[in-house]
Amino acid sequence: MARRFDLIVIGSGAGMNVAAQAVQEGMSVALLEHGEIGGTCLNVGCIPSKMLIYPAEVIRMLEDARPLGIEGAITKVDFSRIMGRMRHFIEEERRGMEEAVLGTDNLEWFRGTGKFIGDHQLKVGDQEIIAEKIVIASGARAEIPPLPGLKEAGYLDNVSVLSLDHLPESLLILGGGFIGCELGHFFSALGSRVTIIGRSPILLKGEDPEISERATKAIGGYANIDVRTNHEVRRVEVGGESKVVWALDRSMGKERRFEGEKILVALGRRSNSDRLEPEKGGIETDDRGWIVVDEHLETTNPGIWALGDALGRQMYRHTANYEASVVWNNAFSDELVEVDYHAVPHAVFTHPMIAGVGMTEPQARQAGHDLLIGKSRYIDVAKGYAMAEEGFVKVIVDALDGTILGCHIMGSSAPELVQQVTYIMNAEDHSYLPVARSQVIHPSISEVLVRALGSLAP
Numbered sequence: 001m002a003r004r005f006d007l008i009v010i011g012s013g014a015g016m017n018v019a020a021q022a023v024q025e026g027m028s029v030a031l032l033e034h035g036e037i038g039g040t041c042l043n044v045g046c047i048p049s050k051m052l053i054y055p056a057e058v059i060r061m062l063e064d065a066r067p068l069g070i071e072g073a074i075t076k077v078d079f080s081r082i083m084g085r086m087r088h089f090i091e092e093e094r095r096g097m098e099e100a101v102l103g104t105d106n107l108e109w110f111r112g113t114g115k116f117i118g119d120h121q122l123k124v125g126d127q128e129i130i131a132e133k134i135v136i137a138s139g140a141r142a143e144i145p146p147l148p149g150l151k152e153a154g155y156l157d158n159v160s161v162l163s164l165d166h167l168p169e170s171l172l173i174l175g176g177g178f179i180g181c182e183l184g185h186f187f188s189a190l191g192s193r194v195t196i197i198g199r200s201p202i203l204l205k206g207e208d209p210e211i212s213e214r215a216t217k218a219i220g221g222y223a224n225i226d227v228r229t230n231h232e233v234r235r236v237e238v239g240g241e242s243k244v245v246w247a248l249d250r251s252m253g254k255e256r257r258f259e260g261e262k263i264l265v266a267l268g269r270r271s272n273s274d275r276l277e278p279e280k281g282g283i284e285t286d287d288r289g290w291i292v293v294d295e296h297l298e299t300t301n302p303g304i305w306a307l308g309d310a311l312g313r314q315m316y317r318h319t320a321n322y323e324a325s326v327v328w329n330n331a332f333s334d335e336l337v338e339v340d341y342h343a344v345p346h347a348v349f350t351h352p353m354i355a356g357v358g359m360t361e362p363q364a365r366q367a368g369h370d371l372l373i374g375k376s377r378y379i380d381v382a383k384g385y386a387m388a389e390e391g392f393v394k395v396i397v398d399a400l401d402g403t404i405l406g407c408h409i410m411g412s413s414a415p416e417l418v419q420q421v422t423y424i425m426n427a428e429d430h431s432y433l434p435v436a437r438s439q440v441i442h443p444s445i446s447e448v449l450v451r452a453l454g455s456l457a458p
Helices: 015-024 039-043 046-064 079-102 178-190 209-220 317-332 361-366 382-387 414-425 433-437 447-454
Strands: 003-010 029-032 107-110 115-118 121-124 127-136 140-142 170-174 193-197 225-228 231-239 242-249 254-260 262-265 269-271 304-306 345-348 354-358 371-377 392-398 404-410
Touching (some): 015 127, 015 317, 046 178, 178 193, 178 209, 178 225, 209 404, 231 254, 242 262, 345 414, 361 371, 361 404, 371 447
Parallel strands (some): 003 127, 029 107, 193 225
Antiparallel strands (some): 121 127, 140 269, 371 392, 392 404
8 A cells, every 4th residue: 555645745955945855844755765855956966066166276377377477386186085075975964964854853754766656646666656746857868879989998977086086187078068167177287188069159059149159169179179160079988998980070061080088968858857757657758758847847647746857947956945935935825926937047057157047139039029139258348358258148138118037148257146136027117227226336347247237238
């Protein structure tokens, strides 16, 4: 006989937000987690990657100081210490979460992969559980293409790369998205010879095109990193102690050979939903396996909601946290709210940093808006000139009502500057006018944002 709970939560990342709130309300909760507690963000995503990237940022900052009249040298990079510091922090955080979960009344942790076996019913190991309300936060994993020779040669992904015990002399990164670019920044700054091989003509193709073009040039200009865009990987081989990647240079129509000690696959993400067998629970997925939800984040089976990377939409932890709040409201309140993605901020922690919120210019045009575009370079304001940095800001505004539709930045403090715009985009009328009316600290890098808005033109 199936054990009954008030709520079943699948996934302990942002899904834990819903589980914790339900426990506080006195509900009985079943938490399904087949991996480490804490989900992707804590264990193999946001937190460990940023703990690695910051030391790389310090190295690049020193390199960037030469135009300011400051020259220095890195005398030692202790790879083991950098990795060990990251692992220690993650282990401590995870241990604290485990103890909290195990010590919480009305919360039972099922350590295994749950599979739907019927309507609102799952099986975990040899146990069956059932609940009127279910939340799916099952996440995603690395997409590994069926490239000839890849499996035989061996490769790293965003999970296994965190287990490296030595700094590779050379690294071939397949994919020019944010994971490939961030890890490329880390390894190249620490001294690995990195080659990023991307199929798109530009890196970070999801960013505004002007940002992507500038980023491609900037990232490829740093030491130890070779950017090869417009290259389609065809096959992988083992050449002695090295691995060899053959890729078609699409601009020249020729195959090129790349050799390195390690291969890192960063070619996108795929849904974990296949492990749940959602079709047996009346839950539809799209042709790529992402769970289909409505504007209230409810699946095709009433009483079952989904959030986070399982949706394949805005795959950021802060968005998953927001979606968890929407799911909680819609699962346990009579007043439904619709999910709102008009101002989702994000950042790519490369060097230079990149951040954005809202629509890109092509998206805004496709949506039918009449646009005003404003741009500014960091060196156009006093603080930016003092920093001697080639940063760039672009703002996109609706010409009819002054609503900010998007903002995209490359340069130091890009995430913090974009966050300022995010607040405005969530204000009453989403207008840029509060910025125009505000005093801005001088000299500060915030002036570059104001200058961009001051240059708005059709």
